[in-house]
Amino acid sequence: MFQALLIGLFTWWVASPFSINLSFMVFMRPLVSGAVVGLILGDVAKGIRIGAAINAVYIGYMNVGGAATGDMTSAGIVGTAMGILANMSVETALAFAIPIGLLGNAVNPLMMAVKSLFVHKADAYAEEGNLRGIVRLNLIPGTIAALLYPAIPIFLIVAFGAEPVQALISAMPVKLMTGLSVTGKLLPAVGYAMLFRYMARDTMDLSIYLIGFVFAAYLKLDIIGIVILGMCTAALLYFRHDGKGASENVG
């Protein structure tokens, strides 16, 4: 119970403005939240393993203008906590986390809509020249909203969910679990397609993407090697012609 409370508080902090914007960059990533949840529950190594596996699904996660591929916060925290408490394998915990992330993704836009209601209060403060009011408004509604979702639901799931979840998992047909884990292998494709869609200016950019693919698939280069190659090539292509006209020689 105490551990569930700690996990709930951690979730609250992560989703609130007081995470000083490190939630999106750091703490809502399952790789990190899994480690924290593992630490709270006394099994760091397993927490890290489950968190890393869940995060592999969300590696290409993008948020463009509020539209996202999933709710990493709840997928990472609930998936890891249930994985440890209900004694699941890493694969089972991953399969369990996937629907959680999808459901959470449906709630987040609602929270952004609720926050819209407070903008008019900001206009009133501006009218009065109330600087403290603006600061309060930027911090407090977001903190309360984070308590309502995701902190309280996640606290409840972690506090009371282990037994029902364990029962649910063992009652689930093996085939369904296998199916869910295959989904976990397919979902990263959506993230990469989004990244690719976002960065490709035209269809010609497919060639750059394919170069990276071939380096990894055929030549088995790891990602750092590919990035170094990419940086060198990009520097030659886009900055070489500073000063001298070397760009004609490139083709």
Add this chain to the structure above:
Amino acid sequence: MSAEKTQARKKISRRALLKSWFNWSAFLHGLYNWERMQAVGFAHAMVPIIEDLYETKEEISAALKRHLVFFNTSPQVGALAAGLAASMEEQRANGVPLDDDTINSVKTSLMGPLAGLGDTITQGMVVPILLAIGISLGLEGNGLGPLIYAVGASAYAYAFSYWAYMQGYVHGGNLVERMYESGLLERLSDAAGFVGLIATGGLTARYVNFRFAYELKISDITAFSLQTQVFDRLMPGLLPLATVLIIWHLLKKGAKVTNIIWGVFVAGTILGALGILA
């Protein structure tokens, strides 16, 4: 430069600048919402600047209203817009005729290009690459995985936003003009996009791992596997690559991400349960 002749030229204190940069970096998404996105966060970042420059209620109220308009950009690179806004407020407080419309149009014109460059660098390049390193260690249960990621991503977020904010403040509007004129913004964006694209290709090959599992039994001892006997001979990772390209095509056609995700979820669960994919 007539403003410099007046004796008490107002200058934003170092302390106020640092507070403004911190408010931006830490609380930009405090009240992130559909109606005006980062507007309240932007105004919050401007609070220390406004406190420093203005005294009358009218001035403060007008300044707050200026910065409560719709705003949305990429947080780290976008800090440049906040620094620039601070510099414009400073000029205005010194009598330079910058009206509300001018300040807003400068801010608005920066939103798109900074979001494009910033999302490419942050979400397209830095985060996936750091994650790839952290996850490969984390899958083995190695605590260095989350640690390297957490330290790297935090350092990037704060160092980059500090640099961008101060660039915006020090160089003001000239910086933006110069970036456009020299084509630097575009070239930086292209270069970051290049690295991001090549990394995305590599990540696809490494992190999308499913295969065709169904085998056709020809006799009791021989079976025909589409995966090993056809796909693997054509190209390693053919199925994952094809899947990414199909989804990319759907996105290009305007399909909604949520629908695609649910589609993949249902299709993956069924095909997995039937033993067609593994």
